[in-house]
Amino acid sequence: MWVVLLTIIVFGCIITIHELGHFIAAKLNDVKVNEFALGMGPKLFSIQKGETKYSLRLLPIGGYVAMEGEDDTSKDERAFCNKSVWRRFIIVVAGALMNLILGLIVLIIAFTPESYIPSNTVANFKKDAVSFESGLQIGDEFVKINGTRIFTDNDIVMALLSGESADADIVVKRNGENILLQDVHFQTSKPVVEGGKDQLYIDFSVQGLKNNAGNTLSYSVRRAISLGRMVWISLMDLVTGKVGFDQLSGPVGVGTVIGEAAGLGIQQLLILVAFLTINVGIFNLLPIPALDGGRLIFIIIEAIRKKPINRKYEAYIHAAGIIILFTLMILITGKDIIRLIFPRK
Numbered sequence: 001m002w003v004v005l006l007t008i009i010v011f012g013c014i015i016t017i018h019e020l021g022h023f024i025a026a027k028l029n030d031v032k033v034n035e036f037a038l039g040m041g042p043k044l045f046s047i048q049k050g051e052t053k054y055s056l057r058l059l060p061i062g063g064y065v066a067m068e069g070e071d072d073t074s075k076d077e078r079a080f081c082n083k084s085v086w087r088r089f090i091i092v093v094a095g096a097l098m099n100l101i102l103g104l105i106v107l108i109i110a111f112t113p114e115s116y117i118p119s120n121t122v123a124n125f126k127k128d129a130v131s132f133e134s135g136l137q138i139g140d141e142f143v144k145i146n147g148t149r150i151f152t153d154n155d156i157v158m159a160l161l162s163g164e165s166a167d168a169d170i171v172v173k174r175n176g177e178n179i180l181l182q183d184v185h186f187q188t189s190k191p192v193v194e195g196g197k198d199q200l201y202i203d204f205s206v207q208g209l210k211n212n213a214g215n216t217l218s219y220s221v222r223r224a225i226s227l228g229r230m231v232w233i234s235l236m237d238l239v240t241g242k243v244g245f246d247q248l249s250g251p252v253g254v255g256t257v258i259g260e261a262a263g264l265g266i267q268q269l270l271i272l273v274a275f276l277t278i279n280v281g282i283f284n285l286l287p288i289p290a291l292d293g294g295r296l297i298f299i300i301i302e303a304i305r306k307k308p309i310n311r312k313y314e315a316y317i318h319a320a321g322i323i324i325l326f327t328l329m330i331l332i333t334g335k336d337i338i339r340l341i342f343p344r345k
Contacts, residue, residue, distance in 0.1 A: 003259035008060050010258055012038070014099065014277045015063045018284070021098030022065040025091040032068035032078040039063060061329070067091075071315045081311065085303045092295050099281030103227065103274040107220040110270035116208030117215045118153040129203035134184040136204065140172035151222040151229075153206050158230075160186065161200055223271075224278060231279045235286070289321025 016038060026033050032051060039057030046055035057063075069079025080088060111117065120142040125132045142150040145159035146168055160168060167183045187201045209215050261272040285293040295318070302308040 003256070003262075006262060007258050010273055010276065011060055014102070014273075014280050015039075015060070017098045017102045017277070018095040018280060019063040019065050021094035021096070022091060025094035026065060026067055026080070029083060029087045029091060030078055031080050031083060031087075031091065032076060033065055034068055035064075035066040037064050037066070071318065072311050081308075085299055089296065089299050092292050092299065093285075096281040096284045096292055099277045099284070100224070100228075103278040103281070104220055104224045106270050106274040106277065107223050108216060110267045110274070111216050111220055111223075112211075113267075114211050114216075117211050117219045119207045119209050120150055120153060120156065121207045123205050123207040126203045126205075130185050130187045131203050135181045136170070136172070136184055137174065140174050142170065143173055143178055144171040145169075151226045152219065154223065155226050156206070157202065160202060163200070166200055224274065227275045227278050228282055230275070231282045235283075288325075289317045290319075290325055291321070294318065294321060 019036065019038065023033060023036050034051070035053045035055060037055045037057055039060050040062045041057050041059040044056045044058055046053050048054075067080040068074050068076050069081035072081070074081055076082070080091070083091075122136060122138050122140045122142075124138060125136075142156050144150060145156065146163055148155070148159045150156055150159065166186050166188045168186070170181045170184050171178055172181060173179075187203060188199060258269070258272060261269045284291050285296070287293045287297045298309055298314050308314075
């Protein structure tokens with residue numbers, strides 16, 4: 001039960017901050033907001049304050065800010081549709097921007113208590129380190145691994161473990177110069193699962209930097225960029241077919257992961273929360289109908305054409321997008337429930 005409650009709280013915070021971004025931007029740009037809703041589906045309760053109705057709905061899977069003239073025409077001068085292109089652009093982007101800011105704040109909270117912040121610089125090698133024999137040295141700062149830009153120590157691990165072989169082409173900064181080390185070799189062990197990939201052994205440690213406000217902020221920003229890149233890579237893998245439908249997770253599957261992260265400690269939970277909110281921010285900016293990115297496309301087209309596309313047709317397109325997204329969510333959630341009841345052995 002506590003996992004369900006924690007999942008609702010996490011999603012609730014992410015959704016609230018997203019919708020709050022739209023709401024604040026709308027108010028600052030003098031747009032009339034008819035309703036600020038958290039959740040979807042049947043209304044649990046609501047309160048009218050001024051011109052806006054604030055409501056809580058049954059299903060904690062989303063929310064919305066219903067603005068006057070958002071999906072149709074309106075004669076109200078404060079309607080969304082009657083505001084300038086740049087004001088509407090700001091209002092639409094604000095939700096995702098708030099998610100990205102929240103992700104950064106959560107990471108700062110996660111890393112502030114640490115005594116040391118990991119760097120990207122090799123501190124020492126373990127006994128009989130193979131990578132040292134291949135040219136890697138103490139003091140080398142990782143810049144790229146197999147063409148992937150390295151932002152944090154986590155990127156080093158991910159890039160090496162995701163490599164196609166035990167050899168890696170590594171760009172390091174040594175004595176102020178970037179140096180390419182080709183075919184740096186790492187020791188491997190037999191896979192745990194039969195038929196699986198050999199397990200690469202990382203045979204070095206990185207330096208720790210004494211924690212202070214500057215190091216925490218720098219590391220948190222770089223970790224946020226790294227998490228955002230992970231989201232983008234995952235989306236590209238989905239589009240190209242590297243990741244199948246069976247590997248997607250909805251609220252139920254994510255709830256399970258949240259419970260596992262909580263069991264590993266508060267820092268791991270906070271990093272996961274940061275990843276989720278950054279994920280929501282980036283996903284919402286995709287050019288998909290019904291999402292913020294889909295609305296941005298219409299705004300950009302209007303800015304280029306100097307006139308809007310017929311609101312009726314735009315509303316139809318967004319409605320179709322909502323149906324597709326909800327259908328996909330239902331299918332993924334159903335898959336998660338089946339996997340929860342009948343776990344893979």
